[in-house]
Amino acid sequence: MTSEEMLWDSLKAEIEKEAFELDSSLGSEIDELYENVRANSKSPTLYDIQDLKAIPKSPSLKAEAEAEAEELRIMLLGARGSGKSSTGNTILRCSVFNTDMQLSRVTQFCERASGNINGRPVAIIDTPGLNKINRKEKDVTREIMKSVSLYKPGPHVFLLVQPVGNLTNEDKNMHKIIQNMFGKNVWDYTVVLFTHGDRLEGKMPNDVIASSDKDLRDFIRTCSGGFVFFNNKNTGNFEQVTKLLEKIDTLVAINGRSCYTTSFYPNSERRIREKQEKILEERQEEIARKERELEENYYEDKEELERKKRELWREEEDDARRLAESPSRRMTLKAGLTRAPLSVTKSQTIL
Numbered sequence: 001m002t003s004e005e006m007l008w009d010s011l012k013a014e015i016e017k018e019a020f021e022l023d024s025s026l027g028s029e030i031d032e033l034y035e036n037v038r039a040n041s042k043s044p045t046l047y048d049i050q051d052l053k054a055i056p057k058s059p060s061l062k063a064e065a066e067a068e069a070e071e072l073r074i075m076l077l078g079a080r081g082s083g084k085s086s087t088g089n090t091i092l093r094c095s096v097f098n099t100d101m102q103l104s105r106v107t108q109f110c111e112r113a114s115g116n117i118n119g120r121p122v123a124i125i126d127t128p129g130l131n132k133i134n135r136k137e138k139d140v141t142r143e144i145m146k147s148v149s150l151y152k153p154g155p156h157v158f159l160l161v162q163p164v165g166n167l168t169n170e171d172k173n174m175h176k177i178i179q180n181m182f183g184k185n186v187w188d189y190t191v192v193l194f195t196h197g198d199r200l201e202g203k204m205p206n207d208v209i210a211s212s213d214k215d216l217r218d219f220i221r222t223c224s225g226g227f228v229f230f231n232n233k234n235t236g237n238f239e240q241v242t243k244l245l246e247k248i249d250t251l252v253a254i255n256g257r258s259c260y261t262t263s264f265y266p267n268s269e270r271r272i273r274e275k276q277e278k279i280l281e282e283r284q285e286e287i288a289r290k291e292r293e294l295e296e297n298y299y300e301d302k303e304e305l306e307r308k309k310r311e312l313w314r315e316e317e318d319d320a321r322r323l324a325e326s327p328s329r330r331m332t333l334k335a336g337l338t339r340a341p342l343s344v345t346k347s348q349t350i351l
């Protein structure tokens with residue numbers, strides 16, 4: 001629930017409390033007024049934040065995905081602590097992604113949140129940091145790649161988030177990781193977003209870049225979307241969001257309105273993913289059966305049910321990935337699965 005909605009809820013409760021004695025039918029009118037104000041609010045309506053793992057591959061979801069075809073899809077990439085989650089929140093004007101340097105609170109898995117910006121549906125995928133501090137690099141890259149393929153058809157833009165400043169060796173290493181992960185085409189869909197714009201202290205962004213290291217300027221040149229500066233400490237400055245969306249629109253136009261798709265994945269990765277998807281398809285019936293079992297066992301505790309489903313879906317995908325990577329293990333695991341089949345889950349609404 002956004003702070004605005006919370007405010008309205010408490011306001012509504014206050015009004016209702018006072019109105020009760022005057023006219024008991026007033027409640028419905030207040031409801032209507034509340035809904036009207038909320039619907040006309042300029043604030044983005046955040047309608048979901050999802051653990052991407054949990055998106056089901058059902059026909060109804062396919063229809064939903066088609067209905068969302070016009071949604072602008074943004075994926076945030078960058079090191080841990082670079083300001084990805086804060087940037088997602090600034091764009092959506094909501095504190096939907098956890099932003100903190102505390103290890104326990106930073107993004108571990110990809111999360112998706114959507115909103116309506118200037119009348120336009122926008123979806124943002126927040127990702128875990130691409131540096132090796134918290135999790136093994138391979139786990140993180142797998143998680144991110146999985147989210148690209150789950151969230152079809154793919155992001156229109158990658159925002160490569162980094163604090164204002166020259167490139168460190170760690171940044172350069174991260175760019176290599178990104179290219180290995182997504183292939184060279186990734187840069188055709190990338191905008192460099194510099195956070196901590198508040199550090200500029202009146203300097204013009206172009207001047208800052210002009211006097212920066214050649215490495216940084218060369219890197220920006222590689223990215224078709226150019227660069228923007230962002231100040232996540234001034235979330236009231238919505239002009240920066242409007243400017244960013246304009247920049248993204250220009251990039252989308254240059255790319256002929258296409259988006260990044262898994263077809264750009266390097267060949268080896270593409271082959272693995274195809275195998276993985278086939279394995280999951282083969283398991284579909286078994287998975288559906290286990291899902292029903294879970295629903296029977298946990299029907300009283302919806303939250304726990306969703307958690308269990310997410311957990312098992314994660315295991316299922318990881319198993320399929322491992323099998324796809326080393327086909328010789330496939331028979332062994334398949335035999336194991338007939339005794340202890342795994343489960344799948346539906347989309348999980350966190351907020």
Ligand SMILES: Nc1nc2c(ncn2[C@@H]2O[C@H](COP(=O)(O)OP(=O)(O)O)[C@@H](O)[C@H]2O)c(=O)[nH]1
Binds near residue numbers: 081083106231233
């Ligand atoms: N001053 C300032 N701090 C920022 C800015 N963007 C992010 N931060 C801070 O940097 C820290 C890490 O941000 P977070 O969004 O969690 O980074 P993530 O790990 O990339 O998602 C948080 O304490 C943020 O408040 C910014 O533009 N200016």
Ligand SMILES: [Mg+2]
Binds near residue numbers: 086099100126
């Ligand atoms: Mg984060």
